[in-house]
Amino acid sequence: MAEKRTAERPDHTGDTDRTGPAAGTAAAEPAATEAAGAEAGAAPPADTAGAPVAVRVRGLWKRFGEQAAVAGVDLELPAGRFIGLVGPNGAGKTTTLSMVTGLLRPDAGQVLIGGHDVWADPVAVKSRIGVLPEGLRLFERLSGRELLTYLGRLRGLPGEEVDQRTTQLLDVLGLAGAQHKLVIDYSTGMRKKIGLAAALLHNPEVLFLDEPFEGVDPVSAQTIRGVLERYTASGATVVFSSHVMELVESLCDWVAVMAAGRIRARGPLAEVRGDAPTLQDAFLELVGAGGHDAGQSLDWLGGGAR
Numbered sequence: 169m170a171e172k173r174t175a176e177r178p179d180h181t182g183d184t185d186r187t188g189p190a191a192g193t194a195a196a197e198p199a200a201t202e203a204a205g206a207e208a209g210a211a212p213p214a215d216t217a218g219a220p221v222a223v224r225v226r227g228l229w230k231r232f233g234e235q236a237a238v239a240g241v242d243l244e245l246p247a248g249r250f251i252g253l254v255g256p257n258g259a260g261k262t263t264t265l266s267m268v269t270g271l272l273r274p275d276a277g278q279v280l281i282g283g284h285d286v287w288a289d290p291v292a293v294k295s296r297i298g299v300l301p302e303g304l305r306l307f308e309r310l311s312g313r314e315l316l317t318y319l320g321r322l323r324g325l326p327g328e329e330v331d332q333r334t335t336q337l338l339d340v341l342g343l344a345g346a347q348h349k350l351v352i353d354y355s356t357g358m359r360k361k362i363g364l365a366a367a368l369l370h371n372p373e374v375l376f377l378d379e380p381f382e383g384v385d386p387v388s389a390q391t392i393r394g395v396l397e398r399y400t401a402s403g404a405t406v407v408f409s410s411h412v413m414e415l416v417e418s419l420c421d422w423v424a425v426m427a428a429g430r431i432r433a434r435g436p437l438a439e440v441r442g443d444a445p446t447l448q449d450a451f452l453e454l455v456g457a458g459g460h461d462a463g464q465s466l467d468w469l470g471g472g473a474r
């Protein structure tokens with residue numbers, strides 16, 4: 169299916185950062201046939217309609233063997249928004265976020281955050297972003313407080329400031345009672361919350377969260393929501409991936425829908441949803457799941473003859 173809306177958008181004249189692939193990007197451009205099938209070579213998208221851009225992605229590719237996990241992603245994410253990256257299993261969300269945050273080197277393409285190239289200028293980028301990746305690895309033998317203190321000092325924050333922010337974050341996220349417990353003994357939800365605290369500690373401009381609500385109870389989810397809403401209200405940007413459409417619909421004001429390594433639609437939530445009653449319906453239509461066999465072929469499953 170063609171991209172849903174961006175073609176109608178006016179060109180973004182303030183977009184001066186669109187240079188070719190960075191010197192720091194690793195491999196050569198993918199084969200011309202593949203690039204032609206995606207967006208490479210086409211005019212870059214004008215996603216943000218003149219709004220300040222927090223993250224600019226150009227021609228991003230990643231292959232694993234024969235498979236193109238990310239197949240020519242061009243994307244501009246507007247600053248100060250709550251942005252949802254949604255897509256079915258295996259769509260390429262994690263691979264994209266890993267490349268955007270400097271955790272995985274792309275085969276081709278460029279990512280700019282605050283105008284800095286993620287691969288050519290990693291220190292400048294890493295001071296501006298916070299990341300809560302999928303399968304977060306933590307220093308398990310530190311307590312929650314020790315972990316935050318250590319990471320805060322690594323970020324170059326003064327000790328007193330780290331202490332104060334650590335106390336506040338532990339308190340707001342409901343971890344004050346567990347601050348002296350070793351991280352290895354934290355539950356899944358507690359790990360998400362300490363990971364979020366670590367990602368927020370240096371007050372980044374852009375926060376990337378891969379499935380931040382997975383394993384988090386409803387009370388904690390509400391707390392996290394509050395923290396993130398306050399954060400975006402101050403002009404910062406949140407980019408998060410999720411499968412839970414209701415959550416994306418209730419939290420995000422801007423979404424990008426990804427399937428088979430490509431962006432299928434992007435823009436303000438209401439525009440991407442279009443005439444569909446819910447984002448879930450729009451999503452199913454966009455990713456072509458409408459005619460999918462929802463288990464009817466499993467006629468042996470359930471009651472009756474065994």
Ligand SMILES: Nc1ncnc2c1ncn2[C@@H]1O[C@H](COP(=O)(O)OP(=O)(O)OP(=O)(O)O)[C@@H](O)[C@H]1O
Nearest residue numbers: 232235237255256257258259260261262263264411
């Ligand atoms: N390290 C890897 N080696 C080989 N294939 C990989 C690797 N990482 C991802 N892939 C493949 O790339 C594709 C995209 O995976 P990715 O994890 O980015 O998708 P996703 O949209 O985050 O999926 P999910 O919602 O299920 O987490 C998948 O087909 C996956 O099997």
